[in-house]
Structures are given as structure tokens and as C-alpha cells.
Amino acid sequence: MNIQQGFLQRNKAVVIFALIALTMPFWFPLLGGYSGLDTKIMIFCIFVVGFDLLLGYTGYLSFGHAAFFGIAAYTTGLMLKDFSAQIIPAIMVAVLVSTLVAVIIGLLTLKRTGIYFSILTLAFAEMFHSMAMAMLQEWTGGENGLTGMPTPMLAGIKMQGDAVFYLVTLVAIIMFYIAKRIERSPVGLMMRAIKCNQQRLEYTGINARKYKLLTFVISAMYAGLAGALMVVYEPFVGHEFLGWHQSGEIVIMSVIGGVGTLVGPMLGAGFMLYFENVLSVDLGEQWLLVLGFIFMAVVIFMPGGFMEALSRLYKRIKQE
Amino acid sequence: MFDLSINAFFMQLLTGLQMGSIYVLIALGLTLIFGTLGVVNFAHGALYLVAIYLAVSINDAMGFGMALVLVPTILFILGLAMERGLIQFFYNRPHTDQILVTFGLAIVIQELLKWVFGANNIPFAIPSWGNGIILMHEWFPFLEGFVVYPKWRMILVVVSIVTVSAVFALLHWTTFGLVIRAGMRDSEMLQFLGVNINRRFMIVFGLGSLIAGIAGVFGGPVTQVSPEVGMHLLVPSFLVVVIGGMGSLSGAVLAGILIGMAQSFTAYDINLSTIIIYLITVIVLLVRPRGLLGAKGVFE
Numbered sequence: 121m122n123i124q125q126g127f128l129q130r131n132k133a134v135v136i137f138a139l140i141a142l143t144m145p146f147w148f149p150l151l152g153g154y155s156g157l158d159t160k161i162m163i164f165c166i167f168v169v170g171f172d173l174l175l176g177y178t179g180y181l182s183f184g185h186a187a188f189f190g191i192a193a194y195t196t197g198l199m200l201k202d203f204s205a206q207i208i209p210a211i212m213v214a215v216l217v218s219t220l221v222a223v224i225i226g227l228l229t230l231k232r233t234g235i236y237f238s239i240l241t242l243a244f245a246e247m248f249h250s251m252a253m254a255m256l257q258e259w260t261g262g263e264n265g266l267t268g269m270p271t272p273m274l275a276g277i278k279m280q281g282d283a284v285f286y287l288v289t290l291v292a293i294i295m296f297y298i299a300k301r302i303e304r305s306p307v308g309l310m311m312r313a314i315k316c317n318q319q320r321l322e323y324t325g326i327n328a329r330k331y332k333l334l335t336f337v338i339s340a341m342y343a344g345l346a347g348a349l350m351v352v353y354e355p356f357v358g359h360e361f362l363g364w365h366q367s368g369e370i371v372i373m374s375v376i377g378g379v380g381t382l383v384g385p386m387l388g389a390g391f392m393l394y395f396e397n398v399l400s401v402d403l404g405e406q407w408l409l410v411l412g413f414i415f416m417a418v419v420i421f422m423p424g425g426f427m428e429a430l431s432r433l434y435k436r437i438k439q440e
Numbered sequence: 441m442f443d444l445s446i447n448a449f450f451m452q453l454l455t456g457l458q459m460g461s462i463y464v465l466i467a468l469g470l471t472l473i474f475g476t477l478g479v480v481n482f483a484h485g486a487l488y489l490v491a492i493y494l495a496v497s498i499n500d501a502m503g504f505g506m507a508l509v510l511v512p513t514i515l516f517i518l519g520l521a522m523e524r525g526l527i528q529f530f531y532n533r534p535h536t537d538q539i540l541v542t543f544g545l546a547i548v549i550q551e552l553l554k555w556v557f558g559a560n561n562i563p564f565a566i567p568s569w570g571n572g573i574i575l576m577h578e579w580f581p582f583l584e585g586f587v588v589y590p591k592w593r594m595i596l597v598v599v600s601i602v603t604v605s606a607v608f609a610l611l612h613w614t615t616f617g618l619v620i621r622a623g624m625r626d627s628e629m630l631q632f633l634g635v636n637i638n639r640r641f642m643i644v645f646g647l648g649s650l651i652a653g654i655a656g657v658f659g660g661p662v663t664q665v666s667p668e669v670g671m672h673l674l675v676p677s678f679l680v681v682v683i684g685g686m687g688s689l690s691g692a693v694l695a696g697i698l699i700g701m702a703q704s705f706t707a708y709d710i711n712l713s714t715i716i717i718y719l720i721t722v723i724v725l726l727v728r729p730r731g732l733l734g735a736k737g738v739f740e
Contacts, residue, residue, distance in 0.1 A: 181536045183543075228722060231729050235480050235686070238539050239678045240721070246675045247718040255711040364671060368543065375540055409551035416544035419537060420529070 133383060134300055138293045141165075145285065152398045156353075159285045161390050162292045163349050168373050168385035169292075169299045170342020175371075176380030177308065178335050179315035180234055183367050184241030187225070187248045188218040188340040190362030192347030194252070197266040197357045198259060205270040207279060211348040218344030219337060226336040230329060242364060249362040260359065269355035284353050291349065295342060299382055302338070311335055343370075372415050378425030387426050447587055450580070452704045458593045460700025461600030462663060465655035466673055467680035467692040468607060469648030475624040475687030476644045479527060480535065482542040485674030486549035487649050491515055491656020492665045493553050496564050504567040512653035519649025523642045546670070554667040564661040566592050592661055599658045603651060604693055611689070620644060624687055679717055683724045685734025694732055 128135060144158045167189065174180055192214035199210035229240040252260040260266055272279040274287065302308050310331040313321045322328050351357055360366060369392065377388025392411070400407035422428050470484050491511055498507040526545065530538045574594055576587040611617035623630050623637050630637050663669050680699055684691025699717050706713040724732065 175536075179534070179536060181539055228725055231725060233535075235535050235539075236682065238480065238536075239682060240725075243675055243679050243682075243718060243721065247715055250714040254714045364675075368547070371540070371543070406551065406555055409548060409555060412544055412547035412551055416541060416548060419541045419544055420526075423533075423537060 131297065131300065134293065134297045137296055137383070137386070141289045141292060142286075144289070145282070151394070153394060154397070155281070157393060157397055159288050159353050160350075161393050162285070162288045163346050163353060164370075164373065164389040164393060165292045165386040166288075166295050166349065167343055167346035167370060168377070168389045169296055169382055170339040170346075171370050171374055172379055172382055172385045173299060173302060173311065173342075174335050174339040175374055176382070176385070177303070177311035177315060178332055180230075180332065180336070181238045181371070182241040182336075182339075183238050183364065183371065184225070184243070184245030185339070185343045185370050186362050186364065186366035187241075187245040188222055188343035189347035189350070189366060189370075190252070190357075190359075191221055191248060192218040192344035193351050193357045193361050194260055194266060196348040196351040197269055197355070200269045200272055200351065200355065201266075205273045207272045207274050207352050210272075211345070211352070214348040215341055215344040218347065219341050222337045222340030222344075223333070226333045226340075230332050230336065242367065245362065245367055246364060249359060249364075252359050252362055260357070263359065265359060266357040267355075269351070272352045272355065279352050288349050288353065291345065295345065296382070296386075299342075303382065307331065307334065372411065376415060376418050376425050378427030381425075381427045384425050384427035391426070445584075447583055447585070450576070450583060450587065451589070452707070453701070454576075454589055454593075454597075455707070456701035456704030457597050457697065458662070458700070459703055460697040461597050462655060462659045462673070463677055463680050463699055464693050464696030465600055465603060465651055465659065466677040467684070467696050468604065468689065469651040469655075470677055471681045471684065471687055471689060471692045472607070472651075473645055473648040474681065475689070476620055476627070477523075477527070477531070477641050478535075478627075479530070479538050480542070481648075482539055482674070483522075483545040483549065484542075484648070484652060484677070485670035485672075486546040487515060487518070487652040487670075488656050488659075488673060489550060489553055489667065489670035490518065491653045492564070492660035492663070492669065493557055493562075494653075495657045495660050496562050496665050499565065499567075504570075507657055511657050512650045515653030515656075516646045516650040519646035520642055522649070523645035527645065528638070528642075546674075550667050550670060557667075559667055562665040564665050566661050570595055596658045596662060599654065603654055607647075607651070608689065616640065616643075676717055679721050683721055683731055685731025688731065688733040688735060691731055691733030 141162060144162075145155065148158045149155065167185075171182070171185055174182060195214040195217045196207075196210045199213055200207070203209065225241070225244050229237050229244070253262055274283070277283055279287065310321075310326070310328075313326075314328055314332060318328050347361065350361070373388035373392045374385040375388070376391060377386065378384030395411060396407060403410055418425055424431075466484065466488055469487075470481060473479055473481050473484070494511045494514060495507045498510050502510075522545075526541065527538075530541055570592045572591050573588040574591050576589050577583045577585065580587075611621055619630070619635060619637070619640055622635075623640065627637055663673065676699060680692055680695045683698070684693070684695035699720065702716045702720055703713055706716045728734075
């Protein structure tokens, strides 16, 4: 009983997230969200939570996380198409492939400062994008994208509609819990130390590069998992999955929500997808322009994003 | 596969030089701004975008001469405004924030231009004196038979050479250039010596923007005029800066031509030519992590 209570106490954020996420099909349509968008939001929650471990905790800004998302999506698509319609092996292989790619890219891009890192991750993602468009066209379908996958199956259940939503939400809750555990672990402490003062950390005799690579690979695994689930959600892979727009979207979500909080980026993901798919009806083509302005305003005036806004609000209410 | 005839070799050399000139022009502004201000400007591609759209509009309305004068001037002023209005508040903030805010600005500019001019490619009419072809075999007697090359692309190469020379002359033979070069080395020290670097940095930002303006006027007809061009050119230009060495001007020139040549000489194989610049980047990073001409101690 005591242990149980302790578990709930320690994981209040996870429990609240689970409650909000699992009840989403009931309240989300009231806000004008179509069914299916909630699944997409959950997928991007997985993506941004992993991304936040990298950006928010080590302070390394990657502009190429679409690479892992896209590579995993293509792998899942090909596995479903050519191996079996079962999603478990497909997702496992996809995450494995994106992890391997992340190790190689991480070794190359983490050689120098954070500026190099941002530029080079962007460049390598663009490399995979142009490879998918040209060299690997036979497999990826190039401009048209990868289509013709069978309906994904989990054991005997067809992965459609609600089934996908609950699967994805369950995965999201687990991944959020794992991220929370990483945050509290010694590795999480190392991550924050890297952001704070990497040089000082290295002077104490700790191999900072090892932890940077570890964090980078973990975040790529999250991205890969999200990419794989994206194909389960909608059996199609477009080359846009690998493009810089995708990488930029993740950056925008994380920053608008508030980096370094894990919860913030998920808020950001929800906000951005809601904005893109529901509010954009009134804005038409210019939704991205408006979002760009919001993003800039957040970076300039409120670097802590929504989470900073919430905590400021909370403080003010408490004072009165 | 690989054609070793002298004609084909010469043509690929020219194409490489022409592709390299655009990269050099954009990377020059990037590396100038990075070297002095320490800011990675993700909006530099967007500045190029502003330049080509301005060039097209002014060219259609008032002729090419006016575009040639007005576009770099407007871009210079825009650069100054951008530095004063936005970038200067980010000098003391983490590099990440600088990248984020310029990235946001890039999106805003790109979407604004898309809104005004539409998402499709706009034709850029080359002035009559720049149209046509150059008969290369008349200039270079070692070529066999009949070899021609578009005149405009040669003009672009010449403009690039002139611009690069002008920037080098400015930096090496003027007092202003001396201060800027000192600032690239150690801006803190310069401030201690009582030099007002802020105003000069503002001008450097304008200068980088002005070079993007020149690139836009002459590069627009070659690179197309559509909202995606800015970002498409930004990635190779970044790599040019990384390969050449962050903050190194001669490195940027060398790497720009190298990348242009590499793309041109691998054009026979679409697979190779799409990844060649990344291959070169990887090799350079492994062998010389600082870049070809990168100075020790710059942003480490």
C-alpha cells in the first residue's frame, strides 16, 4: 500500500498525462478535433518527449531529427509490405535501424560545438531526403511516397481507428514514464551538467561525449518509434517525413511548449497540430506564417514557452 | 561513364565554377557574419530569397539596371535593420536561441513571400545583353570543334569573382577591415581597447546581407525564383562554411568552388552527385575537424 502510494506520488505527471490522454476521444471532438488527429498528437508526443531529452536537457539543438522519424517510417512500411503485416517485428526493426543510423550520425556530428551540431544534423537529414528522392527511389517510391501496405495487424487485431489510438497512447504513456525515469537518473544529471557547463564537467574527468551520444541515440529511438507508429496510424510514407519541414516542426513544437520540461513539448505538439489542422481553417494558407510569428515571439519574449507562461500565471495567482 | 575528352572536362569545369560561385556568394555572407558576430544565421537563405523576389519585381518594372542598384542597397538596409531590430538582443543569449530566432525569421520571410508571390516559380527575364551564348572554342583554342556556354552563367562567375575580391580588398586594405578582422579573432579584447565594435558589427551584418543581394540579382535566373530556393541553398552553403572552416573567408571560397566542382564532375551519376557534398563533409570532418582553413581557437 505504501509503495503503491509512493509510486503514484512520484509519477504524478505520468498519471495525469495518462488520464488526459486516455480520455481524449471523449473531449477532443468537443474542441473541433476530428478523430484520428488525437492519434497523431499522441505520436508526436512520443517524438517531442525524446527530442526534449536532447534539446532541453543537454542543450543540443538538432535540425535533423526527421531523418530518424523518416527512416523508421520507411523501414516500417517496407517491413509491413514485404515481410509481414504484423506490427511488432516491423516496429522493432525500424527502431533498430534508426538507432544504428543515429550512432553513426552522432559520432560524426558531436565532434565539435553545438553550432556544428545544428548545421550538420540538418545537412545529414537533407542527405537522407535526397537519397530517398533519387538513389533509393525503387524502395521509397520517390516523389509519390511509399504506398500499398496491407492493413497493419497486432496479433489478431486490425490496427484501425480506436485500436491505433489506444495502442499509440499506451506507448506514449510508457515512453513518457521512461523519459521521466531518465530525467531522475544519474544520466539525467549528466545531461543537465552538459547543458550547464560542459567544460567543467570534462575537467572533473567525465567523458561528456559518451553521454551526449547516449542522449542523442535515445532521442533518435523516440523519433524512430514515432515514425514507425505513424505508418501504423496511416499506411503511407511520404518523402516529407525526411524533410527539413518535419525537423523544424519538432523544434517549433518543443520550443513553443517549453524545452527542458518534458510536459511542455507535448503541450506544444498538441497546440501545433491543433493549430495546423483545426484553427488553420480560418487562416487558410497563411497558418504557417502566423505560427512563425508565434514561434518568434516565444523565442524572443518567453524562452520558456507555454510552461513559463503557466508558471508565471501560477505565481501571480498564488500571490493574490 | 566518365568522359575524359577535353571538351567535356572543360564544360564540367565551367559548370562547377558557376555552381561554386553561387555557393561562395551565399557562404561568404554567412561566414562573415558568423566569424565576426558569432551568429549562425539560419535566415541567410531567406535574405537571398528576398533578394531574388525583389530583383524579379524591380527588373520587370524598372529594368535590370535599377535592380542591380536597388536590390543590394535594400538588402544592406534590411541587414542593418535586422541586426538592430533583432539580432543584437541575442548576442548574450545561448547560440541555440540565435539559431531558433533566425530560423523563425526564415519561416516568416519565406511564408510572407509565398503569400505575396505565390508558391510557383516566377520567370526571371535576363536582360538582352546577358542573353545568348559564348562561343568558347573561339576563346580557348585547345577545345575541339564547337563548344558554347550560356553567357549569363559566365557573367555570374565574373560577378562572383569581383564581389569576392572586393570583400577581400575591403577587409585587408582598409582600417575598417582591420578592425573587423581583429574582431573575428577576439572581439572582447577589441572592446577592452576602446573600439566601438557594435556599430561595425551592424555594418558587417548589412554587408553579408548585401552580398546575398548581389547573389540574388545574378543568381536568380539560374537558381529559379520560388519560395523553396532559400532553404535549398542554405544547406549546401552551410556545408561550404563548415568544410572551409567556420569564420574563414578564404576557406569559404575554396570550399565553395570545391563543392561546385564535385557536384559538376559527378553529374554523370545522379546517385553520386546527390550525396557527394555530404561525403566530402564527412571526410573533411574526420580528417580536419576544424575545416580546410579553419583557424585554431575559433568557436571551439
